[in-house]
Amino acid sequence: MFLASLKRHKDIIFYRTIAGIKSEGRQRYLGYLWFLLEPALSTAVLYIAFSQFTGRSGPDSILFILIGMILWQWFEGSVMVGASAIKAKFHVLNQFNLPKYIFPLVAIFTNTWKFLCVSVVIFALAAVFGYTPNIYWLWLPVFFALQLALIIGITLPVSIGVTLWNDFQTIVSTIFRLLFFLSGIFFSVSSVPEDLLGWFYANPMAVFMESGRAIILRGEPPPWEHLPLAIAITLVFFALGLVLHARYDKRILKLTNAV
Amino acid sequence: MGRPPRGLSHRSSRQKLLAPAAKKLSLHRFAFFARMSALPATTIATSPPSPPPVHIISLRNAGVCYHPLRTLFSKTKKEIWALRGLNLDIYEGEKLGVIGRNGSGKSTLMRVLTGIYGLDEGTITRHKKDTHVELLSLGVGFEGTLTGRENAVLNGMLMGKSRKYMTARLDAIHEFSGLGDFFDYPVYTYSSGMNVRLGFSVALETDPDVLLIDEVLGVGDQVFAQKSSAALKEKFKGNRTVVLISHNASSIKDLCERAIWLERGQILAQGNPADVAKFYETNIHKYTR
Numbered sequence: 001m002f003l004a005s006l007k008r009h010k011d012i013i014f015y016r017t018i019a020g021i022k023s024e025g026r027q028r029y030l031g032y033l034w035f036l037l038e039p040a041l042s043t044a045v046l047y048i049a050f051s052q053f054t055g056r057s058g059p060d061s062i063l064f065i066l067i068g069m070i071l072w073q074w075f076e077g078s079v080m081v082g083a084s085a086i087k088a089k090f091h092v093l094n095q096f097n098l099p100k101y102i103f104p105l106v107a108i109f110t111n112t113w114k115f116l117c118v119s120v121v122i123f124a125l126a127a128v129f130g131y132t133p134n135i136y137w138l139w140l141p142v143f144f145a146l147q148l149a150l151i152i153g154i155t156l157p158v159s160i161g162v163t164l165w166n167d168f169q170t171i172v173s174t175i176f177r178l179l180f181f182l183s184g185i186f187f188s189v190s191s192v193p194e195d196l197l198g199w200f201y202a203n204p205m206a207v208f209m210e211s212g213r214a215i216i217l218r219g220e221p222p223p224w225e226h227l228p229l230a231i232a233i234t235l236v237f238f239a240l241g242l243v244l245h246a247r248y249d250k251r252i253l254k255l256t257n258a259v
Numbered sequence: 260m261g262r263p264p265r266g267l268s269h270r271s272s273r274q275k276l277l278a279p280a281a282k283k284l285s286l287h288r289f290a291f292f293a294r295m296s297a298l299p300a301t302t303i304a305t306s307p308p309s310p311p312p313v314h315i316i317s318l319r320n321a322g323v324c325y326h327p328l329r330t331l332f333s334k335t336k337k338e339i340w341a342l343r344g345l346n347l348d349i350y351e352g353e354k355l356g357v358i359g360r361n362g363s364g365k366s367t368l369m370r371v372l373t374g375i376y377g378l379d380e381g382t383i384t385r386h387k388k389d390t391h392v393e394l395l396s397l398g399v400g401f402e403g404t405l406t407g408r409e410n411a412v413l414n415g416m417l418m419g420k421s422r423k424y425m426t427a428r429l430d431a432i433h434e435f436s437g438l439g440d441f442f443d444y445p446v447y448t449y450s451s452g453m454n455v456r457l458g459f460s461v462a463l464e465t466d467p468d469v470l471l472i473d474e475v476l477g478v479g480d481q482v483f484a485q486k487s488s489a490a491l492k493e494k495f496k497g498n499r500t501v502v503l504i505s506h507n508a509s510s511i512k513d514l515c516e517r518a519i520w521l522e523r524g525q526i527l528a529q530g531n532p533a534d535v536a537k538f539y540e541t542n543i544h545k546y547t548r
Contacts, residue, residue: 011416011421011422012416012417015413015416015422016413019402019405019409019413022404022405022409023402023403023404026404026405026445027404089400091399092400092417092472093375094370094375094397094398095375095394095396095399095400096373096375096393096394096396096400096417096418096419097373097374097375097419099394107274150388157469166328219393249377250374250375250376251377252326252376252377253375253376254323254324254326254376255326256328257327257328
């Protein structure tokens with residue numbers, strides 16, 4: 001049922017995503033250049049912050065933090081904007097009979113486009129620092145797809161939750177703040193105590209960050225053994241999201257207090 | 260093509276209409292109900308329609324309920340029934356007028372018919388598969404930074420049309436809107452009137468099976484108002500099913516073949532538009548407190 005509905009609305013999602021990207025490009029004088037400039041600038045900021053103040057310097061630690069940071073920003077940005085998309089498009093959804101997952105997905109895909117632009121900057125930087133592509137780079141698209149699935153999986157139920165229940169937004173933000181510090185953006189796995197390692201890897205984002213670093217920085221295979229749990233967590237969220245969307249699709253607009 | 264039944268049939272089961280509210284009977288309300296029951300309860304039967312009408316959408320005992328958000332520190336009323344116990348048949352090709360005061364459930368009914376809201380009670384039957392019901396909208400969902408042309412396609416897609424379908428009709432939309440060069444300008448440069456022009460022109464090109472119109476007959480400046488009103492009246496002439504909601508009885512009298520008076524989410528009277536409109540105008544004050 002979900003697949004049939006998705007098939008029927010795939011064009012809306014695709015062209016709305018393009019429209020979202022165009023729209024962002026046209027809002028500023030430098031237009032589409034910002035898709036590359038913005039990540040370049042935030043890279044510079046991170047470089048200054050972490051190389052100068054943490055004492056960790058050199059290309060290795062900069063790329064280490066960057067990989068963690070961009071994967072996290074893709075994740076958090078997409079879930080946050082995607083989750084609030086139903087409320088943001090309340091007036092449109094109140095006018096046209098559309099499934100409520102459309103605008104969360106559009107928000108996710110628009111943000112994913114930005115992530116892809118950032119990743120180009122990262123690859124360029126890695127090449128400049130002498131990290132040349134190895135055979136494991138072929139796995140990067142697979143990990144991107146897995147993280148995209150995780151983002152969609154989490155956004156689906158959270159989008160219903162924050163629309164129905166305003167308090168949930170604050171709770172979700174708090175959880176994200178916590179995960180931000182626990183996902184290993186600023187520290188490496190080696191500094192995680194042995195007995196907590198299982199918990200550390202129960203967080204799919206920690207697995208994805210560690211995989212990206214293993215592939216790009218160390219030329220090693222990613223930590224395969226932790227992938228099944230990450231995929232299982234994604235599927236659980238996804239299933240929950242489908243159930244909630246099916247249950248609330250025709251009711252959510254009259255249960256929310258958006259105007 | 261079916262024709263709807265004609266003639267005024269007034270609700271005879273008034274007790275049923277009042278039942279939900281009558282549970283908490285206060286003195287004040289009692290007086291109000293006493294006035295209501297003074298209304299004529301006659302049914303004027305007329306000759307049966309021929310050929311037999313074909314149903315397109317049927318509502319049986321339909322109810323839609325809103326739940327205001329409750330907080331720890333506030334006590335709000337638990338539920339507000341916008342529609343309750345509503346029985347309505349819409350026939351293929353008919354022009355149905357829905358008249359009612361503010362808050363009588365007209366817009367909720369429109370959202371039920373489009374499928375935006377599900378029912379909390381009762382059933383809705385769409386007799387043909389994939390019946391496309393669309394609410395006439397004026398520029399809702401436009402992206403300010405995109406051009407009129409881009410928005411026309413995107414907006415049409417929201418109404419269930421394919422990109423190809425919309426692209427093929429861009430010239431017609433451009434022409435009807437009368438926007439000229441502005442059609443290729445971003446929508447944020449438009450005046451509110453131009454926005455409405457574009458929205459109306461797009462809506463006109465999407466061909467739903469059932470068109471729902473909520474108080475928008477004749478929009479924009481004088482020239483466009485005449486043009487849009489004429490175009491809408493064209494829609495009323497064809498075989499399309501049209502539901503027009505209004506609190507203004509005269510446009511319903513002019514354009515519709517059948518009318519219903521919606522009050523507190525139920526049908527208070529239905530039949531010939533002129534009779535319903537007259538009945539509405541004579542009795543409306545009995546429902547305003």
